[in-house]
Amino acid sequence: MAANKSGQGGATIFETGVDFAVWSHNAGQIELCLFGKDDKELARLPMERGDDHVHRLFVDGLKEGARYGYRADGVYAPDSGLWFDPSKLLVDPYAKELDRPFVYDPLLGTFGAETQHLVPKAIVTRDIRVKPEKPLFKPGGFVYEVAVRPFTILHPEVPEAQRGTVAALAHPAVIAHLKRIGVDAVELMPITAWIDERHLPPLGLRNGWGYNPVGFMALDPRLVPGGVAELRDTVAKLHAEGIAVILDLVFNHTGESDRFGATLSLRGLDNLSFYRHLPSRPGELVNDTGTGNTVACDHPYIRQLVIDSLRHFVLGAGIDGFRFDLAPVLGRTVNGFEGHGETLTAMLADDVLADRVMIAEPWDIGPGGYQLGNFPSPFLEWNDRVRDDLRCYWRGDDWKTGPLATALAGSSDIFSRDGGQATRSVNFLAAHDGFTLKDLVSYSGKHNEANGEQNRDGHNENHSWNNGVEGDTRYPDIICRRRDDLKALLSTLFATRGSIMLTAGDEAGRSQHGNNNAYCQDNEITWVDWAALDDELIAHTAFVSGLRKRFSVFSEMNFFSGNGDVEWISPSGQPMSVQEWETPNGSTLGMLLSTRDSESGKAAKLAILLNRSGGEETFALPGPAAWCPLAPDASKKSVTSAAVPRRSVVFYLQS
Numbered sequence: 001m002a003a004n005k006s007g008q009g010g011a012t013i014f015e016t017g018v019d020f021a022v023w024s025h026n027a028g029q030i031e032l033c034l035f036g037k038d039d040k041e042l043a044r045l046p047m048e049r050g051d052d053h054v055h056r057l058f059v060d061g062l063k064e065g066a067r068y069g070y071r072a073d074g075v076y077a078p079d080s081g082l083w084f085d086p087s088k089l090l091v092d093p094y095a096k097e098l099d100r101p102f103v104y105d106p107l108l109g110t111f112g113a114e115t116q117h118l119v120p121k122a123i124v125t126r127d128i129r130v131k132p133e134k135p136l137f138k139p140g141g142f143v144y145e146v147a148v149r150p151f152t153i154l155h156p157e158v159p160e161a162q163r164g165t166v167a168a169l170a171h172p173a174v175i176a177h178l179k180r181i182g183v184d185a186v187e188l189m190p191i192t193a194w195i196d197e198r199h200l201p202p203l204g205l206r207n208g209w210g211y212n213p214v215g216f217m218a219l220d221p222r223l224v225p226g227g228v229a230e231l232r233d234t235v236a237k238l239h240a241e242g243i244a245v246i247l248d249l250v251f252n253h254t255g256e257s258d259r260f261g262a263t264l265s266l267r268g269l270d271n272l273s274f275y276r277h278l279p280s281r282p283g284e285l286v287n288d289t290g291t292g293n294t295v296a297c298d299h300p301y302i303r304q305l306v307i308d309s310l311r312h313f314v315l316g317a318g319i320d321g322f323r324f325d326l327a328p329v330l331g332r333t334v335n336g337f338e339g340h341g342e343t344l345t346a347m348l349a350d351d352v353l354a355d356r357v358m359i360a361e362p363w364d365i366g367p368g369g370y371q372l373g374n375f376p377s378p379f380l381e382w383n384d385r386v387r388d389d390l391r392c393y394w395r396g397d398d399w400k401t402g403p404l405a406t407a408l409a410g411s412s413d414i415f416s417r418d419g420g421q422a423t424r425s426v427n428f429l430a431a432h433d434g435f436t437l438k439d440l441v442s443y444s445g446k447h448n449e450a451n452g453e454q455n456r457d458g459h460n461e462n463h464s465w466n467n468g469v470e471g472d473t474r475y476p477d478i479i480c481r482r483r484d485d486l487k488a489l490l491s492t493l494f495a496t497r498g499s500i501m502l503t504a505g506d507e508a509g510r511s512q513h514g515n516n517n518a519y520c521q522d523n524e525i526t527w528v529d530w531a532a533l534d535d536e537l538i539a540h541t542a543f544v545s546g547l548r549k550r551f552s553v554f555s556e557m558n559f560f561s562g563n564g565d566v567e568w569i570s571p572s573g574q575p576m577s578v579q580e581w582e583t584p585n586g587s588t589l590g591m592l593l594s595t596r597d598s599e600s601g602k603a604a605k606l607a608i609l610l611n612r613s614g615g616e617e618t619f620a621l622p623g624p625a626a627w628c629p630l631a632p633d634a635s636k637k638s639v640t641s642a643a644v645p646r647r648s649v650v651f652y653l654q655s
Helices: 148-152 166-170 172-180 227-240 266-274 300-317 327-331 342-349 384-395 401-408 476-494 535-550
Strands: 010-014 017-023 029-035 041-046 054-060 067-073 142-146 185-188 244-249 281-285 321-324 357-360 380-383 425-428 499-503 566-569 588-597 602-611 617-620 627-630 641-644 648-654
Touching: 017 266, 029 054, 041 054, 067 266, 148 166, 166 172, 166 185, 166 227, 227 244, 227 300, 244 300, 244 357, 266 300, 300 342, 327 342, 327 357, 380 384, 384 401, 384 425, 384 476, 401 588, 476 499, 476 535, 476 648, 588 617, 602 617, 602 641, 641 648
Parallel strands: 142 185, 142 499, 185 244, 244 321, 321 357, 357 380, 380 425, 425 499
Antiparallel strands: 010 017, 017 054, 029 041, 029 067, 566 588, 588 602, 602 648, 617 641, 627 648
């Protein structure tokens, strides 16, 4: 057995054996542990430290499929940030496949307690590379956020063995639904290996979202039992149908949590290097994430681990892009957030990643944590101001006409900073975190009692309304009002300029019964009940999605010039006056857009008319040509005025 050099981490297969490498500056000794399929430890082998602090070992005769882990020995002094404990089996940060999921046990965080029987073993795998095609998703498209297991676990047409897995996304029935509503990209909530938060097992709950990772590359066997090959095959099948795949990744924290958490990987290998600590108290973890720890993404090792992880998913599975949870952590240094810091810059400059779609959730809870609009181009950014302004407008809040128009036009107030000429906004109404769209119009307050925290968790201000009754109801008029509100919200979202995102099931009236923090509900609360979906809402989503594809104006990213490309009108058909803009309770707005109609191939004028009032409003439509309504059941008769029903959005095309 001899040392070899193959980068800063991972297991690399050669003709005569396998080379192992793992980085640690502060460990006194790292040992490689090899295991049989029965979990029996076959060997414990000391590794050789190099001048670059990479510990290496080449094992002659070892082959693909071998199982392994690491043990790191050194000083155990948590108050000094040192957590070395050789009783802890550690997962390789560069592991690409694991032999089982993580299961929380208090022993994982107990000093001196052996954890070999608890920790998944990494599997030596051979890298298979695909030639990445140009990403299918283009800014301005329709992103569909999917939690893999809840989305397919109850699908009646998916074979039982595939339900709840990545492979299920490639089933023809699932693809048919995605194509019906015009999805351009599925954004998969985390599918890398995660562990339950330690307070969940005593409550009989499980993390169903995956935002508590241990490995950045290794796929979770519960969601992707076929490993990278399963992901690669699913991506290929979705690509064949014109649907891109975006991965939601978590680099901001790990499931090792605070000082009372588990020692599973990075903590045991070099806690002081890999996590952020208070400069004056190196034993105290910085908690910019709200989850107990914050990954030091400006550390050269972590920076390279992030880059290598992204490259792995592009080259190994053909992934089109990435969404980054609590993305300011990627730009954090000891001086705060740096939008053009080394890690973000390296991500955009890498030759494999340069053309990938990059989406930031532009906030964390650390100092200066709200960074909407401050990520470097071409990053797209989740825009929670659009979310809140659209919700508040349709709830009936005062002073929301101007914010509504700004949202519809691409949020130039945010993205024109530093000379920006185009929007980078990802507009959404609801996401995994918070109310579902149906719950938004069905509950005035959150109902998280099932989470076991006495309804203290989750956001308190949701800008929601219940239409007269809290929660489920059999009153037909309330059911009708809620459906009308959902249609109006969906129409507004699909009429915004920029990219848009919809969470799976929101197109069909999915409810979580008022739970706005359902991360721990791996059960019927979050599972999509395909038999109960509202086909009328699905049809409406398909209609407005079709309009978005038909007219180029929505997906174009440059800001409006105001020179005839957009006009704002009142019901009189005249331009909005200052007084009308400033009317506190204004309930109507018309938007006239110059665009191109892909059906005719010609320039066209489109009218989008919004009415949030409780009664019908009539809009005069400017001439000289007449207008035709755009709706699934609309008459083709040309008109010069439009009757806009209560609580609705209508579309007219100038004929």
